[in-house]
Amino acid sequence: MTYDRSFFTTMVQSERVPVTLANGDRTMSEGCGSGMLRCVDADGKEVDVKLENVLWVPKLDSSLLSVSTIISKGFSVLFNDKGCTVLDHAGSAQVFAERCGGLYVLRTSGRSMAACAPKHSEFCQHTWHRRLGHRDSNAISRIMKEEMVTEMKIVDCGVRMVCECCLEGKLPRTAFPKKAEKRTTEVLELVHTDLCGPFRNVTPGGKKYFMTLIDDFSRYTVVYLLARKTEAVAKIKEFVRMVEQQFGRKPRAIRSDNGGEYCTKELDDFYRAEGIRAEYSTPYSPQQNGVAERRNRYIQEMALCMLLDAKLPKRFWGEAVTTAVFLQNRLPSRSIECTPFEKWFNRKPNLNILKVFGCEALVRTRGAKSSSKPKKLVFVGYDSETNGYRFLEKETCKITINCDAEFLELGILSNINEFPEFDPHHQQPTEKVSDRIAVEIGTMKEDNVEDSEDEFYGFDDDSAEDDCEGFE
Numbered sequence: 001m002t003y004d005r006s007f008f009t010t011m012v013q014s015e016r017v018p019v020t021l022a023n024g025d026r027t028m029s030e031g032c033g034s035g036m037l038r039c040v041d042a043d044g045k046e047v048d049v050k051l052e053n054v055l056w057v058p059k060l061d062s063s064l065l066s067v068s069t070i071i072s073k074g075f076s077v078l079f080n081d082k083g084c085t086v087l088d089h090a091g092s093a094q095v096f097a098e099r100c101g102g103l104y105v106l107r108t109s110g111r112s113m114a115a116c117a118p119k120h121s122e123f124c125q126h127t128w129h130r131r132l133g134h135r136d137s138n139a140i141s142r143i144m145k146e147e148m149v150t151e152m153k154i155v156d157c158g159v160r161m162v163c164e165c166c167l168e169g170k171l172p173r174t175a176f177p178k179k180a181e182k183r184t185t186e187v188l189e190l191v192h193t194d195l196c197g198p199f200r201n202v203t204p205g206g207k208k209y210f211m212t213l214i215d216d217f218s219r220y221t222v223v224y225l226l227a228r229k230t231e232a233v234a235k236i237k238e239f240v241r242m243v244e245q246q247f248g249r250k251p252r253a254i255r256s257d258n259g260g261e262y263c264t265k266e267l268d269d270f271y272r273a274e275g276i277r278a279e280y281s282t283p284y285s286p287q288q289n290g291v292a293e294r295r296n297r298y299i300q301e302m303a304l305c306m307l308l309d310a311k312l313p314k315r316f317w318g319e320a321v322t323t324a325v326f327l328q329n330r331l332p333s334r335s336i337e338c339t340p341f342e343k344w345f346n347r348k349p350n351l352n353i354l355k356v357f358g359c360e361a362l363v364r365t366r367g368a369k370s371s372s373k374p375k376k377l378v379f380v381g382y383d384s385e386t387n388g389y390r391f392l393e394k395e396t397c398k399i400t401i402n403c404d405a406e407f408l409e410l411g412i413l414s415n416i417n418e419f420p421e422f423d424p425h426h427q428q429p430t431e432k433v434s435d436r437i438a439v440e441i442g443t444m445k446e447d448n449v450e451d452s453e454d455e456f457y458g459f460d461d462d463s464a465e466d467d468c469e470g471f472e
Contacts, residue, residue, distance in 0.1 A: 218343030310358020
């Protein structure tokens with residue numbers, strides 16, 4: 001059954017069948033017919049499949065295929081942890097469905113963002129899905145319904161599809177254990193921190209880790225990219241000075257795990273001198289630092305989805321991580337009634353500045369004559385120090401910061417192979433700027449974070465297949 005009227009090549013609208021929806025509501029089908037579906041098998045080959053006796057149910061949110069009906073037609077269906085394959089009478093694979101949560105989503109050639117690009121618009125729901133780091137539709141709906149932001153306009157483009165980057169970048173894993181804890185009542189009462197890394201894909205600026213500091217009350221996050229774990233102490237000191245300048249006070253407590261980067265005499269002496277209470281989780285009990293652990297996981301997922309969507313090499317994970325944090329601060333959290341940005345700054349965020357990560361843009365370089373031709377660069381994030389955008393030059397992998405640009409959001413980035421090979425041992429000093437971090441308290445900082453090597457899902461090589469395996 002399907003909600004999509006355009007699927008049908010033939011239909012008899014007189015046939016009405018009662019249908020029970022997932023929420024228990026009952027509705028009636030508006031017709032029955034047949035149509036063609038262009039699918040993709042496990043090897044990536046396109047296969048035309050004719051479906052008959054399909055019910056048209058306009059109130060459905062998605063199209064559904066019955067496994068029992070497929071089997072009754074003489075086909076076989078094989079399930080595994082990757083997905084399921086439909087085999088014909090001779091045992092040849094016909095179509096493939098990818099596992100997504102508790103469902104198996106049929107892989108079709110026309111359901112991707114790229115395939116439907118001509119139908120999208122600047123303000124359609126799919127463009128906003130990409131601008132907001134592939135956040136789920138429920139969160140985007142909540143933003144609009146509760147008026148959490150300003151300058152956000154959504155126009156339905158009429159296209160219904162599954163985002164393939166989300167399927168690949170957000171494969172299900174065991175839920176992270178949660179622990180009930182007393183919530184704070186004001187900003188900086190408690191700050192959570194955690195490290196992720198090291199990652200084999202070193203950024204052009206030589207970064208191997210990222211570290212987050214999350215305010216418990218607002219859920220506002222600051223991220224730093226680090227080249228070494230030992231830089232964590234200096235960045236915590238920098239964070240304390242930064243928030244003291246903004247709020248006129250220091251964090252009352254900072255909670256972390258028992259990693260060696262946090263359990264140092266230098267950091268302990270600093271906490272005592274500043275009157276900050278240090279809280280450490282019990283060894284092998286990550287749930288006690290669950291706020292930071294979960295936030296880092298969400299950042300990783302969002303960053304990976306954006307890299308896949310942009311077709312950027314994984315060595316640019318630093319840009320993706322900082323952009324993910326920038327976006328998550330402007331997106332609703334289940335723990336608070338508004339966005340972290342509003343809790344932190346006491347004003348609603350303006351989403352008019354958001355662009356699709358990885359889209360190409362025509363940028364007029366600084367100092368160029370008004371008649372000079374703009375340069376085509378790749379958009380890779382936001383620069384809070386200058387309130388400009390960050391652009392990547394593919395030929396040199398250098399970063400340019402500018403606000404005079406025309407964004408080609410509905411286009412598709414050129415092939416990943418156009419980026420030159422990168423040798424982390426021969427970095428150019430100018431590339432270091434590519435790892436500056438948007439902390440939104442006045443400056444952009446270079447940093448990294450660290451965690452056990454297996455915690456950062458999918459950033460350790462450029463194989464999509466390995467990415468999926470990393471989420472299992």
